[in-house]
Amino acid sequence: MADSVPHSQQNPVFSSLSVTRQQARIRDGLQSMLAPADIKLNGERPWDPQVQNPRFYDRLCRQGSLGAGESYMDGDWECQQLDEFVSRVLSVQFDQRLQNKWVYIRNRLLGKLCNLQSCTRAWQVGEQHYDVGNNLYQAMLDKTMAYSCGYWQKARDLYQAQVAKLDLICQKLYLRPGENVLDIGCGWGSFAQYAAEHYGVNVTGVTISREQQVLALQRCAGLPVNIELQDYRSLKGEFDKLVSIGMFEHVGPKNYPIYMQTACDLMAEDGIFVLHTIGSDATRKCTDPWIHKYIFPNGAIPSLREISAAAEPYFVIEDVHNFGPDYDRTLMAWHNNFSLAWPSLKSGYSERFFRMWSYYLKSCAGAFRCRNLQLFQVVLRKKLRPLPRYTCR
Template sequence: MRHSTVLADKEVRAGTLVSGRLGKAADFLESQLAKAGLTVNGSNPWDPQIHNAQTYWRVLRDGTLGAGESYMDHWWDCEQLDEMITRAMTAKLDESLTGRWIFIKHWLMARLTNMQSEKRAYQVGEQHYDVGNDLYEAMLDPTMAYSCGYWKNADSLHQAQEAKLDLICQKLELQPNETVLDIGCGWGSFAELAARKYGVHVTGLTISREQQQLAEQRCKDLPVTIELKDYRKMEGTFDKLVSIGMFEHVGPKNYDTYMRTAYDLMKDDGIFVLHTIGSDKSFYVTNPWIHKYIFPNGSIPSLAQINKAAEPYFVVEDVHNFGPDYDRTLMAWQRNFDQAWPDLQDRYDSRFYRMWNYYLKISAGAFRSRSLQLYQVVLRKRLTPLDPYHSKR
């Protein structure tokens, strides 16, 4: 009788009786969320609404992976998910709710395995970039730029992306007939604009067949070549180098190889513009949910990691951080995705919708909290590398 009374006195969360270990998990998770001003089943649009009480234990056990998967499974919702994540990350809840064993697994994988080896290089292309050009054409602007726009003087996503591409061209100091290597060229947004507006010859590298096909179509009448090739396999020399939103796929074990390769591919008086998402801290592992569902084998570099890798080969001429612009870019993509969903849902299921919506909104929240940055780094080639063991390939 006493046992029944104790259970009856327990709070009913999300329509499910919570007690024992699950009750303790709920108490802990709710106390952590409260630190960020978040109330489970609260009235604010950024408060999470829990439909399945097992969510508490799943998040406590698996951390960010459990949070994302339970959202995909319709176990919880949030009207303003991006704002919820902003508040959670500002309060550093992502650090206290890591999911210990999941974190250890990914930490060991990152330390013991080269997650971005040549053999693994094409995995992200097959899983993420080859998901379907129809999705990206609906979500992105006409440039098909899949990286942060530059909103300083822009009123629309298209204006912001054109401004970003033109800003990079200016930083590269492009001159007619120069040769430019675009490492990670995407669907050819930079190649098309640079060739058309500045009269340069662009070679673009991608590890996605879908990207290669569309980029070649977009640039068919321009001096542009698109190759399906890993950067480590590239040969030749170029006047200028650019990499937009690709360094996030390189990984700490390959940072030196990447910079050394860029050094070898560049003429002596060249300029290299590196455009990349950056972390406010140096990590060796990525968000486990992002790794599993969005960008396999990815790793967000810190500015310290970028500088350490570049130092033997390049002089850092300029660092430009416009991370808040990525929040605005991501929310524009999310609105486009939402509006296009009626036309996409015949080819993608509801679980994909929740996965993609979650990806865009948690990413926006991460930039809004300033946990993530967007760096454009201008590098000039050292005439002699500082690494005494460096040799031409």
């Protein structure tokens, strides 16, 4: 490789790699930034990244986390405990040093100037993420098909954790037989099925994923459950109780007011709304570029301040429950299931997809482990006074 660093001047850890002088400067600077997290490039601990191709340094320097994720997908680097690596990186706020990259600036501008979660764009995440294949999700999730954080307080395995989460929500809703319940973002029908079977309620679920609707209808056959392919902003009617599990992350700051207004309009005066959502430890201006491109297009992780501000005109916040550390354990359980099932799945997916999906699950687990991400369950009751009105944009 042209303009390479002489072998005698290279760090012996990288002696097997031919790097340009620019790559060497990036490498050395990166090592200095990683040192406070006790991470060593090509080190011997399981959380130490192993650089296989020096172009990794160029991609990281140019594109930040997007370059890091894409180069992992392409095999430029490996890490045995990627989840722990990410947890350590975020714990020293390494991600904030990448905020001046153009991909971050572009995302911030788009989020500020455009409604990335408009009525027309809302369907994109369903098509890209949730419609990737029911066989994948059936292999990765437990038999409840719950694709959100389990509640591990007394659980011994993933299934018990998800059942405990579903029952916890039912208890917070004070469900009574015969009540009509709306599930905003119902997924594959995990809550609808559980609540109808164990609490005798009628459930209407809405999703923007065709694949989810098909499987949810199959799973809930014979129960008082209706699953609609519909955006939440077009919903009509009145319901005794409302629930939204892992959907608020797709709403976006520009739509928080109309989301809360819609929920309020749909809920009976004495109703209860349980909002279950991933949350950020701080209000952020944009989502991670890699997550935006490959996993959850147009998504946005709300802070507790944003949730509270959006809810304030419409609801009284009765309770906030944070069990974010449980998502670390949930994600690692999903990754274990995914890895075990890969031999039977790989005929329908590429090796690059396997690396992408592994990176997604493990990096998110690391973010929850270091408390960069949270899991909020917020219990809301309606305010009994005139409310402001918004229109869908």
